[in-house]
Amino acid sequence: MSPDIKITAMIPEHLAQVMAIEKASFTVPWSEITYYREITENPYAVYIVAMAGEEVAGYAGRWLILDESHITNIAVAPGWRRNGVARKLMEHMLRSSLRQGANRMTLEVRRSNLGAQKLYEEFDFSAAGLRRGYYTDNNEDAVIMWQNDIAAYLDRKERTNDTHNGN
Numbered sequence: 001m002s003p004d005i006k007i008t009a010m011i012p013e014h015l016a017q018v019m020a021i022e023k024a025s026f027t028v029p030w031s032e033i034t035y036y037r038e039i040t041e042n043p044y045a046v047y048i049v050a051m052a053g054e055e056v057a058g059y060a061g062r063w064l065i066l067d068e069s070h071i072t073n074i075a076v077a078p079g080w081r082r083n084g085v086a087r088k089l090m091e092h093m094l095r096s097s098l099r100q101g102a103n104r105m106t107l108e109v110r111r112s113n114l115g116a117q118k119l120y121e122e123f124d125f126s127a128a129g130l131r132r133g134y135y136t137d138n139n140e141d142a143v144i145m146w147q148n149d150i151a152a153y154l155d156r157k158e159r160t161n162d163t164h165n166g167n
């Protein structure tokens, strides 16, 4: 559980902490200037952080491309993992994508990254194909995953919550 996590927009002041998580999470990390440009110049980009007080516990980003939402990255600080932080970030991205008129969402994930794939499957993403040798550091394949009906997923989730709440 992560009761004290709050999701807010990523701003330049978050970038030092974001970069520490980025370097701990990816073999080919994005640079700080890339993130800076994403959050200050790219009108199609939406980046969020999961805050535990003043600490950035995790972050995620996406691009809006017509009526599709493309996840660019999601990462959680090693000390915060398996506490539902990524789940909160994902749910927030699904809801905000739908509000922007995107009912479909896609991402690429390393074939070996089974933990992340499990997370995405929880949100109704399913594998739709492979990009062979997509990751140039080790020539690993990317699994392309799609979530094709965000509204249906969120509706179903709300109905399940109502049932659990006895309504």
Ligand SMILES: CC(C)(COP(=O)(O)OP(=O)(O)OC[C@H]1O[C@@H](n2cnc3c(N)ncnc32)[C@H](O)[C@@H]1OP(=O)(O)O)[C@@H](O)C(=O)NCCC(=O)NCCS
Binding pocket: 025, 026, 058, 073, 074, 075, 076, 077, 080, 081, 082, 083, 084, 085, 086, 087, 088, 108, 109, 110, 113, 114, 115, 116, 118, 119, 120, 122
């Ligand atoms: C993948 C990542 C974002 C998950 O973040 P997290 O906050 O630990 O994930 P959550 O706690 O919200 O996990 C939700 C569910 O996803 C699945 N999951 C997440 N990480 C997992 C792992 N390492 N192994 C197996 N299942 C995992 C589980 O089903 C989990 O539910 P549970 O803990 O109740 O079993 C995090 O491990 C990370 O930053 N990894 C490095 C960067 C990365 O791989 N990003 C994805 C690139 S596509």
